[in-house]
Amino acid sequence: MPTARVSSAVMTHPVRRAQAEELCARLGLGGLALDPAPDDSPSALRTALVAWSRVAEGATHQLMIQDDVDAPADLLDLVAHCADRFPGEALAFYTNWHARNGAAARLAALAGAGWVRAVPEEFAPTLAITLPVAMAADFRRYALESGERHDDEVMAAFLRRDGRRSALLAVPTVTEHMGTSSINGHAAQGVRRAVCPAGAEDARPALYEGWVLEELDWLPYMRYGEGFVRLPGQDATPRARDHFGWREALPHTGLTEELIEDAMRAGRPGPAAREVGDLYGESFADEFWIHCLMLGRQAREAALRCAPPGADPAGTPAGERLRAAAVSTVGIAGLPPERRPDVGQAHTELLSAYAWTAIRCGESLPERDPADRR
Template identity: 75%
Template sequence: MPTARVSSAVMTHPVRRAQAEEMVARLGLGSLALDPDPDGPPSALRTALLAWSRVSEGATHQFMIQDDVAAPDDMIDLVAHCADRFPDDALAFYTNWHARNGGLTRLAALAGAGWVRAVPEEFTPTLAISLPVAVAAEFRRFAEQSADRHDDEVMTAFLRQGGRRSALLAVPTVTEHTGTSSINGHAAQGVRLAVCPASVDDARPQLYEGWVLEELSWVPYMRYGEGYVRLVGQEDVVPVRTHYTWREALGMAGLMTEDAVQDLVRERRPKEEAAAVGRAFGDSFADELWIHCLMLGRQAEEAARRHAPQGAVRGGTPAAERLRQAAVSTVGPAGLSPERRPEVTEAHAELLTAYAWSAVRCGEVLLDRTS
């Protein structure tokens, strides 16, 4: 039995009250945090402040989940066990499949980690997140002074204050975002799903015992069909959301030349699969996805070699291999622009996954050429 005592609340709006009430009943959650000004301007923060205040007496941690998230029936038990392991950290149990934290979590899955430290400049995933109750109270006091309406952005600003650390992101994801509508104005981002979807049975060993990947020298990620690289220390760059293309980052990170990357593309990329991806989503996307996955495989290999505890084995069990497969299965759809994601059929998904793996498996080659 876990020693952490977790109380909980579901963020919701009157238009979704019925599904939120069903979630409370099914998951055994504490209460609803209903938008206190449902007719006012959209604001996730307004409702989040209420959710973080709904702490049960005697609780050590507060878990907040949004109403458009699917979660397993024993979610609170899982959160409590994780809070036992990391009693002082913000723990995010959902990470979107795109952007910097999505790329980072996918990399961590390939490296075999159970948790990864979020980058400090990007929004903190708050769809399903827990905080120690004292930290939740501090967040409320901090956030009450903010004019921002995005609780995930304010959470990042809060965690950067006073020497705090970024949230820990669960690598296997047992929660899932449902639908594409957004009360807070994020519908334009299109389909937004978990980066590494996993069953509870596969996730528990990694969440309870898996190693933690801290910051790397650089992290590849994709957005809107193009590959980028997040560099170490980028939280101090102005503006902090500066995006460096992989071409720009090669020299900045001390990596190989663009010509050397293109040599690998010519030598190792499967031509038939590249042509098929190009026909479906454009030649530019086919190029960017393969090079992104090449860099992803390279950094995952380095993370495993440099940071995994002695004796840790990637893919050493069927469950571990399923997590790696899940992470790679989302990279193609996530890398597309939002308007193209609904076009991905089952056949497309299989093609994109096989194509991505062909590049990821070249990662060791790229690592050895840049070591």
């Protein structure tokens, strides 16, 4: 029985009240937080402030969950156990598959971690997030002074202020985003789903006992069909949100174009590359494979650097399923939004199999000299 006492609120708008009420009833959540000015310009922050104020008496933590999600029936119990483990942290239980934070969670899954520290320069994922009640009150005071309408941007700024750290992201994603509509103007991003979809049975061991990946070093991610790299310490620079193509970032990775070209010649399966190229373009087939090569390399580096001694990234059948789940989303997430609706099960399996050839090749690349890490 967890000692944390979690109260909760479903953030919603009157046009979605019915689905919010259904979610609230199904998960046993505390109640609705309705947009107090639904006819005004859209503002997620306006409604979030209501949700963060709905703290039940005696609660130690507040869970805010948005109305367009699916989640297991025992979500509150799972959140309470996680709050017991990390009582002073902001904990996010959903991460988009196409965000930098999604790339961080995917890399952590491949490395065998249960949690990963969010990149501080990106919006904080707030689809399902819990804060200690004192932090929730502090956030409300902070956010009341903001002119921003996106609560995830204000949350990120709040968490990184005064040297604070960013949120901890749950690597197995037990909450799932449903649909593509967006009251707050994000529909152009297309299909947005969880980076590492998992049932509660597989998620609990990772969330309750899995190690935490605190240090990301450089991070490969994809954006609209192209590969990029988040540089080490990029958040502390004037170019915190800039996108650096993987070629431009190579000096920070310990890799070279020659090494990547050799790996492609030796490890990339020609038939799969042609099939992916026919479907999504040769450029995507190249960029995607190189991205996954870098992903495999960095996941292995993260495990060597941060995992407990003797830890196996797969470890258990549940751990292997989490790795497979993270890779199942890497292809569709890397595509431009307009291409994602056309990706059926067969194409998902093709992209996953193709990704694994690159990831395994990346895992076998020569270990980086620690003196080269910068």
